[in-house]
Amino acid sequence: MTTNEPMGEVINLPVRPDPAPTTAAPTDADGGARPPFPTAPATSDPDGPGRDVGEVLEGKVLVDQPDTDRPDIRKRMLADTGQRRPIIAPWLRDRNEARATVRWAVGYAGHVTGYHAARFPLYGLRLALRSPRGLWRVVVGTWRWTCDAEAMPLRMHAADRKDADTYLKLLRERDDRVRWRRIMAGAGLAGTGLAAMSVSAAGGITQATVFAAVVAVLGWIGTPSDKRILDTAVVSTKAPKLTSEIVVRALASLGIAEINKAVGKGGGGITFPAPITRDGPGWRADVDLPYGVTVTDIMERRDRLASGLRRPLGCVWPEPAHDQHAGRLVLWVGDQDMNQVKPPVWPLAKTGTADLFKAIPFGTDQRGRPVTLTLMYANMLIGAMPGAGKTFALKVPLLAAALDPTAQLRVFELKGTGDLDFSEKVAHHYGSGPDDTTIGECLASLREVYKELEKRAKTLAGLPKDLRPENKVTPQLAARKSLGLHPLVFVVDECQELFSHPEYGAEAGTLATAIIKRGRALGVILLLATQRPDKDSLPTGVSANVGIRFCLRVMGQLENDMILGTSMYKNGIRATTFTKQDKGIGYLVGEADEPQITRGYYLDGPTADRIADRARAARKAASTLTGYAAGEDTTPTDDGTSLLADIAAVLRPGEDKVWSETIVTRLAELRPGLYTGWTPAQLADALKPYGITTAQVWGQDENGKGANRRGIACEHITAALEATRTDAK
Numbered sequence: 029m030t031t032n033e034p035m036g037e038v039i040n041l042p043v044r045p046d047p048a049p050t051t052a053a054p055t056d057a058d059g060g061a062r063p064p065f066p067t068a069p070a071t072s073d074p075d076g077p078g079r080d081v082g083e084v085l086e087g088k089v090l091v092d093q094p095d096t097d098r099p100d101i102r103k104r105m106l107a108d109t110g111q112r113r114p115i116i117a118p119w120l121r122d123r124n125e126a127r128a129t130v131r132w133a134v135g136y137a138g139h140v141t142g143y144h145a146a147r148f149p150l151y152g153l154r155l156a157l158r159s160p161r162g163l164w165r166v167v168v169g170t171w172r173w174t175c176d177a178e179a180m181p182l183r184m185h186a187a188d189r190k191d192a193d194t195y196l197k198l199l200r201e202r203d204d205r206v207r208w209r210r211i212m213a214g215a216g217l218a219g220t221g222l223a224a225m226s227v228s229a230a231g232g233i234t235q236a237t238v239f240a241a242v243v244a245v246l247g248w249i250g251t252p253s254d255k256r257i258l259d260t261a262v263v264s265t266k267a268p269k270l271t272s273e274i275v276v277r278a279l280a281s282l283g284i285a286e287i288n289k290a291v292g293k294g295g296g297g298i299t300f301p302a303p304i305t306r307d308g309p310g311w312r313a314d315v316d317l318p319y320g321v322t323v324t325d326i327m328e329r330r331d332r333l334a335s336g337l338r339r340p341l342g343c344v345w346p347e348p349a350h351d352q353h354a355g356r357l358v359l360w361v362g363d364q365d366m367n368q369v370k371p372p373v374w375p376l377a378k379t380g381t382a383d384l385f386k387a388i389p390f391g392t393d394q395r396g397r398p399v400t401l402t403l404m405y406a407n408m409l410i411g412a413m414p415g416a417g418k419t420f421a422l423k424v425p426l427l428a429a430a431l432d433p434t435a436q437l438r439v440f441e442l443k444g445t446g447d448l449d450f451s452e453k454v455a456h457h458y459g460s461g462p463d464d465t466t467i468g469e470c471l472a473s474l475r476e477v478y479k480e481l482e483k484r485a486k487t488l489a490g491l492p493k494d495l496r497p498e499n500k501v502t503p504q505l506a507a508r509k510s511l512g513l514h515p516l517v518f519v520v521d522e523c524q525e526l527f528s529h530p531e532y533g534a535e536a537g538t539l540a541t542a543i544i545k546r547g548r549a550l551g552v553i554l555l556l557a558t559q560r561p562d563k564d565s566l567p568t569g570v571s572a573n574v575g576i577r578f579c580l581r582v583m584g585q586l587e588n589d590m591i592l593g594t595s596m597y598k599n600g601i602r603a604t605t606f607t608k609q610d611k612g613i614g615y616l617v618g619e620a621d622e623p624q625i626t627r628g629y630y631l632d633g634p635t636a637d638r639i640a641d642r643a644r645a646a647r648k649a650a651s652t653l654t655g656y657a658a659g660e661d662t663t664p665t666d667d668g669t670s671l672l673a674d675i676a677a678v679l680r681p682g683e684d685k686v687w688s689e690t691i692v693t694r695l696a697e698l699r700p701g702l703y704t705g706w707t708p709a710q711l712a713d714a715l716k717p718y719g720i721t722t723a724q725v726w727g728q729d730e731n732g733k734g735a736n737r738r739g740i741a742c743e744h745i746t747a748a749l750e751a752t753r754t755d756a757k
């Protein structure tokens with residue numbers, strides 16, 4: 029072969045057909061995700077250089093971006109800054125959590141101190157009894173040390189082996205040691221003697237103190253190694269530490285194929301994006317579930333997860349990480365079962381008033397963090413099986429509303445046990461019992477509220493636009509008494525009695541639905557509690573439109589979704605997982621973006637009474653105690669009448685102009701429950717929506733004395749009434 033001969037032929041290999049393009053990010057061998065955009069498919073050119081890549085790929089859609097540009101490290105680092113862990117621990121940043129921790133530490137120290145202080149004499153006796161043995165140990169120990177007894181076995185060993193050299197060496201060593209030890213022992217003895225003499229010359233207190241200290245030290249030395257001096261003040265029930273191994277074991281026990289694949293041989297494993305840390309009274313693990321597994325899959329197997337973690341169900345709380353992907357699980361494992369934790373005191377239990385436009389404290393979540401409710405512009409539905417804690421949960425927003433002196437309360441407890449009788453002190457309307465009369469009164473009150481909606485809507489519409497920027501009652505408008513736009517809170521406990529009533533049920537359902545839909549913007553808030561959430565006992569219009577829902581323990585999916593909303597059960601929000609012991613614990617939906625596990629504050633009868641007394645005092649001070657609580661006739665006035673009809677009814681034949689003050693006095697006589705306390709200014713405001721204004725009119729007082737005062741022209745009332753009746757037709 030000459031050097032000019034070609035070495036071989038260059039063959040153009042045919043391009044292999046490309047596999048179907050994909051956007052899925054494959055994993056590296058180590059399980060980590062490769063960049064989401066794989067590099068472009070191979071472009072080996074069969075026709076030599078110059079052939080257009082587009083030609084090769086003709087007929088195919090290239091979905092993955094070719095990774096042509098070199099990675100910009102700075103850009104990548106800026107984009108992927110990682111999740112920064114807080115500098116200050118979250119429990120220290122939350123005032124309530126920090127306060128709870130400090131309170132715990134102080135309580136703990138106090139308990140330990142008290143426990144040992146109470147046992148002080150016992151400890152003294154124990155030390156005294158053990159001190160002779162201690163003295164014996166000191167004497168023997170000193171003697172052995174002085175004679176270098178500890179090296180005796182070595183010397184004996186050398187003698188036994190007849191090793192004269194070693195024996196003599198050890199003996200010399202011993203003599204040296206013993207010489208200076210004897211000197212030291214002698215000095216110690218002399219020192220002790222001197223100390224004893226000076227103590228015996230000192231006063232009684234010094235003698236007693238030194239004697240006690242010597243006895244204590246000798247007692248301590250004389251204590252057998254298997255015994256203790258102090259008893260145990262706190263028996264540790266410390267929950268086991270949560271480790272990644274335990275979490276993976278628990279997840280693998282759920283029977284989810286993708287997890288099993290991931291943890292099995294050759295699988296990518298389960299990753300933890302952050303270390304497992306203490307978070308409040310429990311452990312928090314952030315877990316990246318295998319691809320395709322969602323947090324809902326875990327939440328709906330909470331009981332199995334608890335079994336896998338070997339913890340009580342009430343300690344195990346899987347949640348989604350709201351700002352992350354659907355597979356990022358935040359697993360919080362409490363030290364104590366949620367139902368065993370002592371309920372904290374309601375922040376408003378002793379002092380303070382509430383403002384329904386602001387958040388009110390409702391309960392605490394599984395980590396002990398406060399959970400609040402904002403009732404204004406919302407309605408609330410509470411549901412559970414009997415005895416799960418509905419009425420107690422209802423008490424919290426009810427008492428908060430009572431502590432807002434501007435809010436009018438209408439309370440109907442249709443079980444008849446008087447669970448809400450504290451509200452008699454503050455409620456405008458109050459009724460208790462499952463009887464037809466109470467249910468009838470409840471319906472009449474509901475009708476009145478419905479009618480009130482019209483009035484409020486007109487009042488609101490009649491206001492200048494800058495005062496009602498969102499066409500809603502604002503705190504400023506609610507504060508103006510004359511407008512009558514104050515918060516109105518209508519509470520029905522055991523509302524199934526009302527909605528399933530054969531005579532009143534249908535109308536009550538229609539009214540409640542309308543109030544829920546329209547009342548929100550007008551300051552009307554409906555709070556309903558039921559133990560029978562089915563479609564006969566809870567109108568679908570109510571269950572579909574209510575904003576805030578609190579579902580305690582229920583038996584099935586139907587009840588769960590009826591209270592919490594459609595598909596909640598499917599999404600893993602299951603109040604069916606609560607046990608009989610989980611009283612007062614439920615899912616709160618509608619307040620935060622995500623459902624919250626919440627335990628309502630526990631307010632027993634006497635506490636509720638005391639709070640109601642405070643609320644009554646606040647109402648008296650604000651002159652807002654009306655109706656039932658004020659001892660007035662609260663017979664609902666809604667029989668189809670309106671303000672115009674009422675004014676027409678109090679006008680006397682022949683009158684053409686009447687002072688406003690005369691009208692309000694007559695109205696209060698006509699319907700004390702509705703008009704007592706009305707002022708001429710309030711009347712003027714209430715007439716504005718009808719286009720009627722008050723002006724100076726000539727009139728006479730009861731003594732026949734004439735004067736010009738603010739009043740109305742009777743013909744305006746008749747004309748407006750006529751107009752409303754025509755509209756209604």
Ligand SMILES: Nc1ncnc2c1ncn2[C@@H]1O[C@H](COP(=O)(O)OP(=O)(O)OP(=O)(O)O)[C@@H](O)[C@H]1O
Nearest residue numbers: 371414415416417418419420559611612628629630
């Ligand atoms: N937040 C809470 N913390 C602790 N215990 C609670 C809590 N809420 C309720 N309980 C307990 O649960 C019991 C039942 O509560 P409640 O009377 O509110 O139940 P219910 O669901 O209204 O029952 P029913 O349907 O029979 O009226 C109460 O006696 C109380 O001891």
